[in-house]
Amino acid sequence: MTERTTRRTLLLAFASAVPVAALAGLQGSAAADPVYPSQGDVDAAQSAADAKAAQVASLQAQLAAQQDALDAAQTKLSVAAEDYDEARALLQQRTEEATAAQAAADRAAAAYAQARTALGRVASEQYRGVSDGWSPLATVVTTGDIEGYVNGQATLDHVAGNRADVQQEAADAKALAQSTAAQAAAAKTAQEDATTKAAAARAVAQQAADAANSVVASTQQQTDALLAQLATLQQTTVQLEQQRQAGLEAERQAAAAAAAQAAAQAAARASSAGGGSAASVRRAAAPTAGAGTAVDWALAQLGKPYVWAADGPDSFDCSGLTMQAWAAAGVSLPHSSRMQYSGQAKVDLADLAPGDLVFYATDTSNPSTIHHVGMVIAPGTMVEAPHTGANVRTSSIYRSGLMSLGTRPS
CATH class of the missing domain: 3.90.1720.10 (endopeptidase domain like (from Nostoc punctiforme))
Known part of the structure; x- marks a missing residue:
């Protein structure tokens, strides 16, 4: 093979391996050597790629941290809101109890007042019978009317028995009035305590709501900024990055759902294996x-x-x-x-x-x-x-x- 043929073969091989644009730069200088990236160029490019990847990872971590902070703020508000809902529901119960207890106390007080009136009336009637000078025994002594004596004594016995009954009723009414009054006072105190707790729970819930709203707003702003940086680094659009983040969040939620279902x-x-709470829980x-x-x-x-x-x-x-x-x-x-x-x-x-x-x-x-x-x-x-x-x-x-x-x- 001649030297000319050898050179022609090498040139053809080189042309097939080098892009046309690169060959165009060689025209006019048949003797010039092809230009290849130096090791320094390769190292610099690799370093830049690594830095970009690190930036992307950092931004992604920041987005994840923001989501965690948002979840925590929302959970804190959920707990505080439930504390308030529960306190408000308990206040309603305590208010109804206080109203019912006071109504019962008022009825008991009225019954006691009636019993005292009845007791006074019986006492007055018995007093009038004696003070009028009438006596069954005096009647039989002066008139010999035994039948009248018997009837008169029965009347006194009835009056005395009626008075005892009324006295017992009055005593019972007094005890009930005192008891229901104490219950009403206790119910009123419980209502006042529930009012204080409901007000405190509302204040805490409002603070948690303000904090959660602030986190929501700041998270949106920061997320927009981070997505813009990601789009620039990865040479995509903000819209594509938003779609990607939505997909990542959906994957995270799916994984959490699978874990929760398994648990x-x-x-x-x-x-089921240990009997659990089946015996103690109303099914x-x-x-x-x-x-x-x-x-x-x-x-x-x-x-x-x-x-x-x-x-x-x-x-x-x-x-x-x-x-x-x-x-x-x-x-x-x-x-x-x-x-x-x-x-x-x-x-x-x-x-x-x-x-x-x-x-x-x-x-x-x-x-x-x-x-x-x-x-x-x-x-x-x-x-x-x-x-x-x-x-x-x-x-x-x-x-x-x-x-x-x-x-x-x-």
Whole structure:
């Protein structure tokens, strides 16, 4: 092979391996060597890529931290709002009790006053009989009228017996009046205490609501800024980054739902195997008539905003929604998720039917930490008034804090 042929073969091989644009730069200088990135260029590019990846990871971590902070603020408000709902419901009970106790005390006082009047009348009648100088014994001595004596003595005995009866009635009435007066005073004190607690709980809930609203607003602003940075770094658009974050959040919620469902099933198996609380818990019977009405009513509220302590018609909190939904079906529930749990028959999660209620707590072993309730509309799905910044919606029942038993209002 000649030298010319060899050179031609090498040139053809080089041309096939190098882009046309690169070859264009070589024209005019047949003797020039191809330009390749140096090791320094490669290292710099790798460093830039690593820095970009680190920035993306940092921004993603900040977004996750923001979501955690938002979740914490919403849970804190949910707890505070439930504390207020419970305190308000208890205040209503204490007010009704105080009103009933005072009414009973007033009736007892009136009965005592009547008994005292009757006692005074009997005493007056007996006094008049003696003071008039009449005596059965004097009658028989002066007239020999034994029959008159017997009849007169019977009259005195009757008067004396009647007086004893009236005295006993008066004593009983006095004791009842004193007892009911004490109960009324205690009920009034309990009402005043409940009023103070309700006011304090409302103040705490308002603070939590203000804080949650602030977190919601700041989170939105920070999220917008972070998404803009992510879009720049990854050479996408803010819209695509928003879609990506929504997808990541959906994945997170799905994972949490799967974990909550697995935990609930494990708890149910453990309860069944060990006898659990079946013997001590009042279990629900067949689904309550009117459950369909309650579900339809709740679904008609979709899209209305969550407002703590609200019970409609334009906004709701969690227990306000379930209370009004069941009220539409003729069942009275208190405006408190804890009381809706404690006051109703229980049902296993596996046996939930439309209209049943499911509950969420910070400690699932302690019902006093319940802070949220939703209404089942289909297997694994509920309608709820979720939290500040959100509207009445449907969602999975499976999430962190799910209680192992629901309730069936009746």
